[in-house]
Amino acid sequence: MHEHEHDTAKWRIYEALLQATPDLSYVFDLQHRFIYANKALLDMWGMRWEEAAGKTCLELGYAPWHAAMHDDEIEQVIATRRPVRGEVPFPHTTEGTRVYDYIFTPVFGPDGQVEAIAGSTRDITERTRHAEHLQLLVNELNHRVKNTLATVQSIARQTFANADGMDDACGKIEERLLALASAHDVLTRENWHSADVAELARGLAAQGRFDARQFEVQGESCRIDPRRAMALAMALHELCANAARHGALSTPDGSVHIAWQRNRRGDGEELELVWRERGGPQVQPPAQRGFGSRLLERGLKHDMGGNVDLAFEPEGVTFRVSIPLPDDAHEVDR
Structure with a gap:
């Protein structure tokens, strides 16, 4: 198997796992735009990926305080090269306000620089x-x-x-x-x-x-x-x-x-x-x-x-x- 085919196979496996998990999985670019969102997150937004791709939190309808908080956290991850963890309420389209625990972590490119910010969010309302x-x-x-x-x-x-x-x-x-x-x-x-x-x-x-x-x-x-x-x-x-x-x-x-x-x-x-x-x-x-x-x-x-x-x-x-x-x-x- 060629290296390209091997990388493609690995991505298919990762994609399958990310789409199957009930946790929200996503990736921001350095301009704070979503470049990936799994099905769980899209369902929470009530959107298709074509509607959400390339948009920031504010453009997707997050409350200004909420969007600003995540903007600051993304910049903190880029500057410190370390993960940031938090907890936040979020108004769900069908289930009312839920409480989420999340982590933003740096994604490093071949040159060792932060090229994206990956995130994972878990619903901890019942807990x-x-x-x-x-x-x-x-x-x-x-x-x-x-x-x-x-x-x-x-x-x-x-x-x-x-x-x-x-x-x-x-x-x-x-x-x-x-x-x-x-x-x-x-x-x-x-x-x-x-x-x-x-x-x-x-x-x-x-x-x-x-x-x-x-x-x-x-x-x-x-x-x-x-x-x-x-x-x-x-x-x-x-x-x-x-x-x-x-x-x-x-x-x-x-x-x-x-x-x-x-x-x-x-x-x-x-x-x-x-x-x-x-x-x-x-x-x-x-x-x-x-x-x-x-x-x-x-x-x-x-x-x-x-x-x-x-x-x-x-x-x-x-x-x-x-x-x-x-x-x-x-x-x-x-």
Whole structure:
């Protein structure tokens, strides 16, 4: 094969590769005019090569600032004989603005001088969006971890302050942390968007610690935001733990009825949930409020942004909580 034929064959191979790649490939001459553009770049421009050949960026419709930036970069490559790399947004004819990473590199002639500038550009829009989304997730994770650690700190401090010895404290802390972890599991499955009240309530009977027949759960699917979901999950745990120690769940004949419904509230809606115990020992109001009672009456009211009522009625504990629902609660359900 003659040298000319060999060079022609190599060019056919290079041309095939350049036309097949999804990256944008092109060459400028020393006057900043396009002397080559592959199919991907022509498609982005919405042009045929005959329309683009020999034109500069400005003549092809690039924004003046964009064309001027590339003019400066081409001159920099010629002067320094080194590649230049950058990142730039570009309005695509069919897909809106995309973000591109590009490199301009010198092409040296037989005399060692720069005779052209070759360029390659890659669409990094999805990668950029993914990186931004990942950073948002990291920021959210940091926020959630800090909030969770603050919750754990509060649980530990309050539990030890009100416990009857170390064994009692360790047992209660473990139970409360398990309840916290269970709520986290529910929210994680929903990407921390919301949690279904039905799943939180029915999860109590499915824990295996109690006879599921002692629970009666009634209510339609209704989603609440992560903060309220965590607060409600901890409240249900405290009610369950108290019922197991002193209330309806401390005897095989006792039962717990959990029901909720949506009610109109001014221009919006609220969720009203009621926990009612029956069939257990006669209830005596506690001489002093422990951590669980304070969490139900004060902490939950703060976290829920609604109203709570904890009543130690002789026939069984009754707890009511109202939770404001967002305007799009129905949409979330779907």
